[in-house]
Amino acid sequence: MSLTFDFVQPEPAATDRITLFADVILPLPLPKLYTYRVPYEMNDDVVIGGRVIVQFGAKKTLSCIVAAVHETPPALYQAKYVLEFIDDAPVVTQPQLKLFRWMAEYYMCTLGEVINAALPSALKLSSESRIQLHPAFVRDEPAYPLSEPEEKIVVALSTEDGKAMTFTDVGELLGNTNFHKVIKSLIQKDVIFLFEHLADKYSPKVVKKVRLAHHFVEENVLEGLFQQLAGRPKQLDVLMRYLQKVPVYQNVHANHQGTEKASLTSSPHLSPSAVNTLIKNGVLEQFDVIVSRFPLDDSPEAKMPFTLSEAQLTAQADILKQFTEKDIVLLHGVTGAGKTEIYIELIRKALEGGGQVLYLLPEIALTAQIVTRLMRVFGTRLGVYHSKFSDNERVEVWNGVLSGRFQVVVGVRSAVFLPFDNVSLIIVDEEHESSYKQYDPSPRYNAREVALMMANFQGAKTLLGSATPSVETYYQTRAGRWGLVSLTKRFGEAGLPEIELVDTRKSRDAKKMLNHFTPELMSEMERKLAMQEQVILFQNRRGYSPFINCLDCGWIPKCKNCAVSLSYHKHAHELRCHYCGFHDRMPVECPACGSRNLKTVGFGTEKIEDDLKVMLPQANVQRMDLDTTRAKNSYQQIISDFENQVTNVLVGTQMVTKGLDFANVSLVGIINADSIIHYPDFRAHERAFQMFVQVSGRAGRKGKKGKVIIQTADPAQVIFDKVIRNDYLEFYEYEITQRREYGFPPFMRVIRMTVKHVDQLVAEQAAILLTQELVERLGREAVLGPEAPYIFRIRNFYLQEITIKLDREHTVLKHAKGQIAAAINVVKDQKEFRQARLVADVDPM
DNA sequence: AGCACGCCGACT
DNA sequence: GTCGGCGTGCTC
DSSP, X not given: OOOOOOOXXXXXXXXXXXXXXXXXXOSSSOSSOEEEEEOGGGXXXXXXXXXXXXXXXXXXXXXXXXXXXXXXXXXXXXXXXXOEEOOSSOSSOHHHHHHHHHHHHHTTOOHHHHHXXXXXXXXXXXXXXXXXXXXXXXXXXXXXXXXXXXXXXXXXXXXXXXXXXEHHHHHHHHTTSSHHHHHHHHHHTTSEEEEOSSSOOOOOOEEEEEEEOGGGOSHHHHHHHHHHTTXXXXXXXXXXXXXXXXXXXXXXXXXXXXXXXXXXXXXXXXXXXXXXXXXXXXXXXXXXXXXXXXXXXXXXXXXXXXXOOHHHHHHHHHHHHHHTTOSEEEEEEOTTSOHHHHHHHHHHXXXXXXXXXXXXXXXXXXXXXXXXXXXXXXXXXXXXXXXXXXXXXXXHHXXXXXXXXXXEEEEOGGGXXXXXXXXXXXXXXXTTOGGGBOOSSSOOOBHHHHHHHHHXXXXXXEEEEESSOOHHHHHHHHTTSSEEEEXXXXXXXXXXXXXXXXXXXXXXXXXXXXXXXXXXXXXHHHHHHHTTOEEEEEOSOOSSBSEEEETTTOOOOBOSSSSSBOEEETTTTEEEOXXXXXXXXXXXXXXXXXXXXXXXXXXXXXXXXXXXXXXXXTSOEEEXXXXXXXXXXXXXXXXXXXXXXXXXXXXXXXXXXXXXOOXXXXXXXXXXXXXXXXXXXXXXXXXXXXXXXXXXXXXXXXTOOOEEEEEESOTTOHHHHHHHTTOHHHHHHHHHHHHHHHTOTXXXXXXXXXXXXSSHHHHHXXXXXXXXXXXXXXXGGGEEEEEOOXXXXXXXXXXXXXXXXXXXXXXXXXXXXXXXXXXXXXXXXXXXXXXXXXXEEESOO
């Protein structure tokens, strides 16, 4: 408990009673905390970071987090009472609260929004929460005695099969007496479980187990049983196996735990029917046990040792040495240099020191392979936090961190929200990845920056890893503030791939293009496939074609909600908008002129796949993009098919650039490099360089030299030269000069304001006013715009953008954010702009 | 974010 | 004459 009160004086007189107030964080986008009064008799129950239930407004009952407790009554209003206290220990720890406050301030959002993003929804009880009888609960023999109100609920829930009750129902049933306590108690006793109204149907993971019926446990009775079963060899086998698994002779109590039913039926000479007969005859009894979704498998073979190479050892020593002087170190290692092994060693060392470890990875790099590898080393101490996880699994990880069960967590962006309180090492792998930045729902945070702040608050060291570090990060190492360790050799004998530029314009002029393939790429593919080697093709656009065009009247289908053309998806036979999800059937004829001459223009992954199936009929081609990986296990399926060489060619979007380490890939093709380079953004070159180098890294592993072919209409562009020589430093020098000259990060901070309104004119006017207000407060030179972005309408909202550039200095930044907030308020106070949405994105990517 | 209060159109 | 549209203001 984080709060202590001075109750030393014995029996305080009633008039001396302390009145406490709790400032709570509501899970809503409200700018401030709300103060509720704690009932006297509950003074001991307030926990900072614990959940409480309050009435908010006339109707709503919300669960929220206590952020502070004090004795100052609000001057301007009468505080309502806290209705109930749910937790007797914090679910949100003090270090988390501190970090969340920082996030809210830095990313210009409310604490409520941060809390909302942070808490797994199963921790957010709302009036929509419902309860249901636990499937493993047997009414006639409860494991714990039930109180009267508890019994009442059980009866009500038992009347119908699988009946659910809302909190309101429970309240009515019990006459509104502190029913949350009752519910919580029932949950603890595994009598009921809680689920969110619309959330997927929770089913606790249940394992069928069997044990010896209790009257057989005694040794002499057991002997008698053997006699009885003498003529039934199958059943005897099962029994012997059971006694082998559960040493009832040595330890009578072991029988209570029993063993998994599956363990008695799995091996071939044991028959499941014999097990069932034993159960039927009352020799064995079957029972259900709820198990963790993260099994406790601490088998001894788990601790698989491995040895680091000379280069890895040197790098590791260097990192540790730099950590003695610096809190942040960048491990700049070429793809395939073996960074993961170094991470594992460092994690092991950090754990020996008693601290927690957070290992962040981008979504697409967090694969089953890496988790298995980490599991082998860290066993049950490892927690995994992934976006494909169900809410129940998330809560298990959250609680596991709180209880200390998980000391290492490998996870994606949102893992920075977990309740760490003693982190000693944070690893941010692929630190340059833009997927660490959350864009759409607020908080628009960058997990790398949040991780750095968490490390700062908790005195941890941070290791950033990348083959292509972000310019901002590398700048910090150059300035000497952060450490730098480089790994320039690939693990094993694998050399870096040979990169060849192929001029698409030349081929096109010579009429030699085969669909979107140059003859060079085509013949190289054929050659590699003939050698039974695999190919990865990268095309940064999904769908079949980005738009279609009527050859007779020029009609191009556009999205009705967004200012974009609709992409053609051949397989689904649809036209789709990639911004709002609108879709429509592909028309047979032009709706404008009736012509049937509809032509696809441009190409995406689907067309590449389609063409290849015709051009390389002997090859097995698979596509990996958002459309083919939507289903739950499809991503893993595609990867394992490719790994097992079921597929020969993998065509994909950015997904193919990360984390796929396959020894047999000897060719990588980038179909259209130009679309990546020409992007209206100051980070376009950085992103392009990173993408090319990362995807190139997929070619050639384990001693095989790979080849990369980049198709471009303009091979003379400066960036290619640096990609071909894999010269990060040269790229950095070139890029940093540009950044300095044009005043971009790391020299300046960028805050991007977006103004949205359904009416284009109003959006423009609001943006103009906002710009004026910003200029007034921050100066003309700090404010750029307003300007309509390239895609100026999304989901029926017209957009206007304003870019604010600020000095990096902390105090300036803090002051500026106050000024921006003030400017936003001026616009918002204008009643014609009430409907406008003004969004600030700090450090946009 | 919701939800209530409040002032102007198409309906029994 | 009313039911209901969603604009705007508040929630401790």
